[in-house]
Amino acid sequence: MSVIPSTEEPQPTRAALPAWAALVPVALLLVVGGFFAFGLTHDPKAIPSTMIDRPMPEFALTRLTPESDPLTNEDLKGKVSLVNVFGSWCSSCVLEHPQLTEIGKSGRVALYGVDWRDPPSDGAAWLTRYGNPYLKTGVDSDSRLAINLGVTGAPETFVIDRDGRIRFKQVGPITPEVWIDTILPLIQKLESEPA
Numbered sequence: 001m002s003v004i005p006s007t008e009e010p011q012p013t014r015a016a017l018p019a020w021a022a023l024v025p026v027a028l029l030l031v032v033g034g035f036f037a038f039g040l041t042h043d044p045k046a047i048p049s050t051m052i053d054r055p056m057p058e059f060a061l062t063r064l065t066p067e068s069d070p071l072t073n074e075d076l077k078g079k080v081s082l083v084n085v086f087g088s089w090c091s092s093c094v095l096e097h098p099q100l101t102e103i104g105k106s107g108r109v110a111l112y113g114v115d116w117r118d119p120p121s122d123g124a125a126w127l128t129r130y131g132n133p134y135l136k137t138g139v140d141s142d143s144r145l146a147i148n149l150g151v152t153g154a155p156e157t158f159v160i161d162r163d164g165r166i167r168f169k170q171v172g173p174i175t176p177e178v179w180i181d182t183i184l185p186l187i188q189k190l191e192s193e194p195a
Contacts (some may be wrong), residue, residue: 050165057148061138071138074161080190081110083158088126090154096173097130106134113137161190
């Protein structure tokens with residue numbers, strides 16, 4: 001039996017990978033896992049506001065009804081207050097309204113309303129239907145104040161200190177938990193600060 005010589009050329013041998021090369025996929029996995037873990041620690045609904053610790057923009061809103069007084073930024077000075085942005089078209093505002101009614105009835109803080117992107121008659125009818133918890137309400141149908149505040153949707157609520165500075169922005173409805181755990185303690189803190 002004869003052996004037929006191979007006509008294939010010998011394959012060059014590959015150099016062995018360095019030991020650290022096996023760690024590259026592990027390191028990549030750790031980096032991706034770190035970003036994932038970091039993302040889990042942040043609320044995806046939390047939208048940072050550039051207005052925090054800045055003065056409330058100057059405004060003079062249209063009257064909601066002919067017999068009501070107009071709402072201006074001067075109404076907010078000298079006391080801690082809440083400014084709630086709502087609209088008759090906003091379904092989440094309906095869910096939030098019982099909590100705002102409780103806040104308004106308690107007298108715990110001055111509560112003002114901004115009827116956003118509504119004709120005045122729609123906002124007035126909405127408050128007649130659900131009740132008016134606000135000391136004053138103004139109409140921002142052209143969104144000028146909403147744009148200056150960085151409003152992204154309704155409802156949004158701003159905590160304003162005695163000096164007329166925005167100290168907190170609540171995006172979405174004020175629930176009993178948000179009121180008790182976040183907003184009320186902030187109001188108490190702001191009220192305890194020297195005037």
